[in-house]
Amino acid sequence: MNHELILAGFGGQGIMFAGQLLAYAGMLEDKHVSWIPSYGPEMRGGTANCSVVVSDKEISCPIVTEPSILVALNMPSLEKFEPSVQEKGLIVYNSSLAVQPPSRNGIDTLAVPGNKIAEELGNSRVVNMVMVGALVEKTGLVSMDSVFAALEKVLPEHRRHLIPLNKSALEAGAERCK
Amino acid sequence: MAKLLMEGNQALAEAAIHAGCRYFFGYPITPQSEIPEYLSRRLPQVGGVYLQAESEVSAINMVFGAAGTGARVFTASSSPGISLMSEGISYIAACELPCVLVNVQRGGPGLGNIAPSQADYNQATKGIGHGDFHLLVLAPNSVQEMADLTIWAFDLADKYRNPVMVLSDGILGQMMEPVEFSEEIPEPPEKPWAVTGASGRKRNIINSLHIAPEVLEARNLKLQAKYAAAKENECRCENYLTEDAELVVAAFGSCARIAKAAVEEARSQGIKAGLCRPITVWPFPEAAVAEACKNARACIVTEMNEGQMVYDIRLALKDRIPVHSFGKMGGVIPTPNQILDEIKKLEVKPGV
Structure with a gap:
């Protein structure tokens, strides 16, 4: 098992956090994991992406250039990274913002209306968790229990009150793929 | 822990x-x-x-x-x-x-x-x-x-x-x-x-x-x-798959991780590649570099610069085999595939 992911979107969409959560969940399952951010100097806006590797063997290169899984939270990210996805790879995309579906053949795709689901939960900011929930349900990359456990570790103290909301978002995303 | x-x-x-x-x-x-x-x-x-x-x-x-x-x-x-x-x-x-x-x-x-x-x-x-x-x-x-x-x-x-x-x-x-x-x-x-106040002793x-x-x-x-x-x-160096390597990639730091992926891919394609990673870059582990390249026909040094460690590698190998440089500058990160391409070029023409 060797998953090489790129998660991408606007700055502020919670891309980095989503990636860290997956890496942490993988570590809790004794897998080899790595996470690397890539972003500009701005705090919000602009583009942000991170590389995450979750593997049964030691990770040689932590920088992902040809992902087996792309998680795209907006249209520019989907357009930018779609060509780099491995043959037979998977694209999970936020169809609320990425309105043009991937056009490539030979890859698997999963459309998740992330913003719509997040807004139904009453907070559009958990779109990242909706997408992670869908990804985990679809791929079994890590277990949902590990993601829940990681949430307790990765969220800073002053954000712990948001754990129930984040869990609901993860579950709502997963529900979408069942 | x-x-x-x-x-x-x-x-x-x-x-x-x-x-x-x-x-x-x-x-x-x-x-x-x-x-x-x-x-x-x-x-x-x-x-x-x-x-x-x-x-x-x-x-x-x-x-x-x-x-x-x-x-x-x-x-x-x-x-x-x-x-x-x-x-x-x-x-x-x-x-x-x-x-x-x-x-x-x-x-x-x-x-x-x-x-x-x-x-x-x-x-x-x-x-x-x-x-x-x-x-x-x-x-x-x-x-x-x-x-x-x-x-x-x-x-x-x-x-x-x-x-x-x-x-x-x-x-x-x-x-x-x-x-x-x-x-x-x-x-x-x-x-x-150390200078600690010199009470009861000669001053430092x-x-x-x-x-x-x-x-x-x-x-x-x-x-x-x-x-x-x-x-x-104090010299330290990590040599990986170099024992029978005909082509050795030398790299340090994060670039060595990328090079390692390229070496593993080369091996999976039947190319006898290895990785030499100096851990102390001063003092430079000359003996370990020479050991890594003992069976090599050529060496390629990959760095995120214009080619700086390559001179230390050349000194360590004393011009015994050709030593090439593959560098990326200005914050550009080489990909495993780019390094693999360089390895493949050497597979054909080690001396060029």
Whole structure:
């Protein structure tokens, strides 16, 4: 098992956090994991992406250039990274913002209306968790229990009150793929 | 101790505390700012001092002063900030004071950018400041090594009474990987040379001014003897799949991770490739490099610079086989496939 992911979107969409959560969940399952951010100097806006590797063997290169899984939270990210996805790879995309579906053949795709689901939960900011929930349900990359456990570790103290909301978002995303 | 998922910069900062360091003086600069950020919170918890200086010039001179009292102390910066510190580093080396310096390299020259780079290799290993001196320079390639080599750096600094640099980069500083810290905290050695108040003993003087050439020459000879001992005792290198390798890729730091993926892919395609990764880039592990290339027809040095370590590799191999350079500059990161392409070119024509 060797998953090489790129998660991408606007700055502020919670891309980095989503990636860290997956890496942490993988570590809790004794897998080899790595996470690397890539972003500009701005705090919000602009583009942000991170590389995450979750593997049964030691990770040689932590920088992902040809992902087996792309998680795209907006249209520019989907357009930018779609060509780099491995043959037979998977694209999970936020169809609320990425309105043009991937056009490539030979890859698997999963459309998740992330913003719509997040807004139904009453907070559009958990779109990242909706997408992670869908990804985990679809791929079994890590277990949902590990993601829940990681949430307790990765969220800073002053954000712990948001754990129930984040869990609901993860579950709502997963529900979408069942 | 349980594994933690940490950024390289944070792991390095925590490792310094594990090594018994309680003093940090620095000035913020991307991509190393997580180090002072972390220490500004953490050092007061362990009775230490975190101080943000008004400039890098000031920070290195604070390190100079603290090191003179025998305290374990360090500073961290990124490329342009390290250049500003270079005068102070020369003074510290001249006075034979132990301290740890961290360079989380970014793209240069000039203000450059905030992308990862290895363009300060020559500066770190050959020209960090004026005068005949050397730093010991350690090049980590993972978050775990960011921690482990930092702890070793403090020990080496005390052992040789010399500044030791951890030569990192923006990839290693900002990436997260699992890291483990050993429970064992090393005990720093006695420092009878330190300036601690001189009550009940002869006074100690720390000084780098020696007007008489003969006196300064004697100081230099002492430094050189120390560097010779470091060369003899401290060289470290990781050779991977080199035993039967016909083509050896040499790389250090984060670039060695990318090169390793390329070497593994080459092996899976039936090419006898191997990886030689110097861990101490000063002293340079010449014998281990020669050993890695004993069966090789050619060597390719991949770096995130225009080709700097390549000259050390050539010296180590004494022109026995062709040594090529493949570098990316300005914060551009090579991909495993690009390195694989270079390996394949050599497979056909090793001498070109």
